[in-house]
Every structure is written in C-alpha cells, then in structure tokens.
Amino acid sequence: MAEKTFLANKLKSAGLRMTPQRKLILSILDETSDHLDAEEVYRRAKKLNSKLNIATVYRTLNVLKEMDLIEQRYFARDHGVEYYETVTKGEHYHFTCLGCRKIIEVETPKIKQVQAEFAALTGAQFTHACVCFEGYCADCVDSEESFTL
Amino acid sequence: MAEKTFLANKLKSAGLRMTPQRKLILSILDETSDHLDAEEVYRRAKKLNSKLNIATVYRTLNVLKEMDLIEQRYFARDHGVEYYETVTKGEHYHFTCLGCRKIIEVETPKIKQVQAEFAALTGAQFTHACVCFEGYCADCVDSEESFTL
DNA sequence: ATATTAATTGCAATCCATTCGCAATAAGTG
DNA sequence: CACTTATTGCGAATGGATTGCAATTAATAT
Numbered sequence: 001m002a003e004k005t006f007l008a009n010k011l012k013s014a015g016l017r018m019t020p021q022r023k024l025i026l027s028i029l030d031e032t033s034d035h036l037d038a039e040e041v042y043r044r045a046k047k048l049n050s051k052l053n054i055a056t057v058y059r060t061l062n063v064l065k066e067m068d069l070i071e072q073r074y075f076a077r078d079h080g081v082e083y084y085e086t087v088t089k090g091e092h093y094h095f096t097c098l099g100c101r102k103i104i105e106v107e108t109p110k111i112k113q114v115q116a117e118f119a120a121l122t123g124a125q126f127t128h129a130c131v132c133f134e135g136y137c138a139d140c141v142d143s144e145e146s147f148t149l
Numbered sequence: 150m151a152e153k154t155f156l157a158n159k160l161k162s163a164g165l166r167m168t169p170q171r172k173l174i175l176s177i178l179d180e181t182s183d184h185l186d187a188e189e190v191y192r193r194a195k196k197l198n199s200k201l202n203i204a205t206v207y208r209t210l211n212v213l214k215e216m217d218l219i220e221q222r223y224f225a226r227d228h229g230v231e232y233y234e235t236v237t238k239g240e241h242y243h244f245t246c247l248g249c250r251k252i253i254e255v256e257t258p259k260i261k262q263v264q265a266e267f268a269a270l271t272g273a274q275f276t277h278a279c280v281c282f283e284g285y286c287a288d289c290v291d292s293e294e295s296f297t298l
Numbered sequence: 299a300t301a302t303t304a305a306t307t308g309c310a311a312t313c314c315a316t317t318c319g320c321a322a323t324a325a326g327t328g
Numbered sequence: 329c330a331c332t333t334a335t336t337g338c339g340a341a342t343g344g345a346t347t348g349c350a351a352t353t354a355a356t357a358t
Contacts, residue, residue, distance in 0.1 A: 017325050017334055038315080053337045058316060077221070077277050079228040080345090081315070093263075095273060106267055110259040114242075115282065118255055123287030124244060128226050132279045133264065138272030166305055166354050187345080202308045207345060229316095230344070300358080307352065316342080323336065328329105 010067050024049060025060045026086075029070055035083045035094070035103055075103055076134050095133040099140025106133065159216050173198060174209045175235075178219055184232045184243075184252055224252060225283050244282040248289025255282065 007026060008018040028044050029036065036044070042057045061084055064070045073083045076096040093111065095104040115126045156175060157167040177193050178185065185193070191206045210233055213219045222232045225245040242260065244253040264275045 012326090015334085019325070019335065021336075051337075055317075055338080056336060059335085062317095072226075074223070074228055074279070077279060079223055079231075079279075095267065095275075097273070098276065104271070104273070106263065108263045108266070110263045111280075114255065114257045114259045117257070118244065118282075122253070123290060124246070124253070124284055125290050126244075126282055126284040127247065128283040130223070130226060130228070130279065130281045130283070131260075133267075133275055134277040134279070135273055135275040141272060141274050161355090164305085168306065168354070170307075200308075204309080204346075205307060208306085211346095302357075303355095305352100305354075307350105309349095309351105311346105311348080313346070314344100318339100318341070320338095320340105321336105322338100323334105325332100325334075327332085 007069070010069070011063075014067065016063065020049065021045075021052060021056050022060050022063065024052075025057060026064055026069060029064075029084055029086050030088075035073070035075065035085055037081045037083050039081075041084065073132070074130060075132055093131045093133065095135065095137075097137040097140055098134060099136050099143070102137055104137060156218070159218070160212075163216065165212065169198065170194075170201060170205050171209050171212065173201075174206060175213055175218060178213075178233055178235050179237070184222070184224065184234055186230045186232050188230075190233065222281070223279060224281055242280045242282065244284065244286075246286040246289055247283060248285050248292075251286055253286060 007023065011018050011022070024045050025041060028041055034040075038054070038057050038061055041061065042052070042054045045057065046052050061070065061072075065072050065084075068087060070084050071087050073085060073094065074081075075083055075094050076098070091107070091109075091112065093106045093108070095106050096102075097104070111129055111131055115129060118124060119126060156172065160167050160171070173194050174190060177190055183189075187203070187206050187210055190210065191201070191203045194206065195201050210219065210221075214221050214233075217236060219233050220236050222234060222243065223230075224232055224243050225247070240256070240258075240261065242255045242257070244255050245251075246253070260278055260280055264278060267273060268275060
C-alpha cells in the first residue's frame, strides 16, 4: 500500500492518473529479477489482465521510465530490443553470454570514474551511460571451441 | 593499391568477391572522421554510384563488420540507428551531447580494465563491449539551464 | 580471350519492435 | 453523480534493417 501510494503520488504530481494497467506493469518489474523486454512484460501482464494491449505496455514503460521508476537497457551487441528493470538495484552493468544467452550482472565503479574524469577534464555533464558487454561465460568457454578470438 | 589488395585478399579468403560497391563503401568510411549511419553512407556513396541501392549498403556494412574492417556503434540512449566507423582508430568511446548533438570521443583504459577484472574473476571471455555516454557538453552546460539533474 | 558458375546487386516486398491516431472508456475532481 | 480529460484498446503506420528473387557481374577454368 505504501508502494501503491508512492506510484499514485508520483503520477499525480506529473498530472497523470493511476490505472490498474500501470500498477500491474510496475509490479511485474518490481517483483522479478529477470530482465524483461516489452514483449515479455506484456506476456506476463496479459495473464492477469487478458484485455491488456501491447501498445499500453509500451506507453506505460515509457511513463515509468520518465518517472525514473524503471531503467531501459540494451543487452548484447544487437540492440534490436529494449529491456527494462527497476531502479531499485544499485549501479551495475550487464554481460550477455552469446552461448547460453545468460545475463550476468557486473558491478564496478570504473564506469562512474570514467564519467567523473571526463567531466572534470571537459566540463561536460553526464545524464546517462549505456554499457553492455558481450562474450562467453565460463561454462560456455569450457564447452564451446569455436568463436571469434 | 596496398589497401585495395588488402580488402580483396580479405574478401577472397572468406570466399567473397571484390566489387566496386564494396570498395566504394569502405573508402567512404576510411576517409571520413565523421560517424555515419547506413543512410548517410548511402547518401555519400550514391553521389559516386547513382545506381547503388540501400540494401547493398546494409549488406556491405555487415560484410565489412564481419571482416573486422569496420565497427558498428550506437550513440546516445536512443539506439534506433546504428553507426559505423573504421577500426583503424584506437580504443575509444563516445559521448553524445543532447544539446548540440556533437559526438566527443572519450579515451580511457578503464573499460578494458573492467573486462579484464571480470574475466579474471569469472572466467568469462569478452568479445565486445558497447559503451556510450550521454549528457551535455561544456558549451551546452553553460548556455542551457534546464535539463534533468 | 571466352565460357562458366556462383556471388552479388538492384528492386520490391517484408520484417519487427515500437509508435500513433482515434473513438471508446475510465480516473479523479468538484 | 456529473464532468473533464487522461488513458486504453485497437488497428494502422512507422522506420530501420533484412530478404527473396531474377538479372548482373566477378573470378575461375578452358
């Protein structure tokens, strides 16, 4: 209920309305540790609201993103699809295994350091960094032999 | 001529053929320091070969990418468009100014360090990193007042 | 040089994630 | 409860990138 009120208040102060769809979609992202794309959010949400439309999912994801409740991410080199996760996690980046498609979270302060150094050097101000790594996880390095070196 | 032979040889050893289109498209990327998307490569190439088709540009960019002659990049948070640059430059990343759309190149060893540390820690093997920064350059920070903090 | 054959091109159609227009619906105010 | 306007559902549209296919052309063998 605290959370519901939080979302409702955030929406209200932006002149937006609380709707079952918005509540549902945020709760799905809040309660998973998976990394979901819009299609998967839609799939999961539709189980609980069969009338839900994919356009609403996209619109809601954009609203939640603008309100800084979720983060949009890209995984892997092919950026054809956007993924979403809640902002409650700390700073982290993603490594996608090309073998098993597993996503491993990478924690490091170095990205922020790069930003700080570059900002100090040039006077620029950072608003966002997109970082994603690609390769083969230990398991797949062991089992697979052929990939680009 | 040395370069032409280099491309021809690379193509040949992959079972591919040297064509005027491929030579043209690589030369455009080789001779510019701009960051071009497929559309812009097409625009520039079409001036020299008016029959050229955009599909050929996309196919050629993919060929050149697979042969590690060019790198595909994304700039800024909105990854709707892919950009290309030759691999002849050293390791660097990109900062996109949301004010003036200028792209500033960022040189730092820290990204490679993150990869090395994570590889040592987990046994994973990296094949690619996608890193792009977004914000406001010094000029735009000075002149603009309103942006997300 | 010429013939051969498989890669490549140009063109149009297609894909697919995401967005948009719009009429119907529903949230929040008074 | 009524009213206003944000929001939804639906289908159509968008736009960058890809693909199928017949015509063309590069590279090889003759």
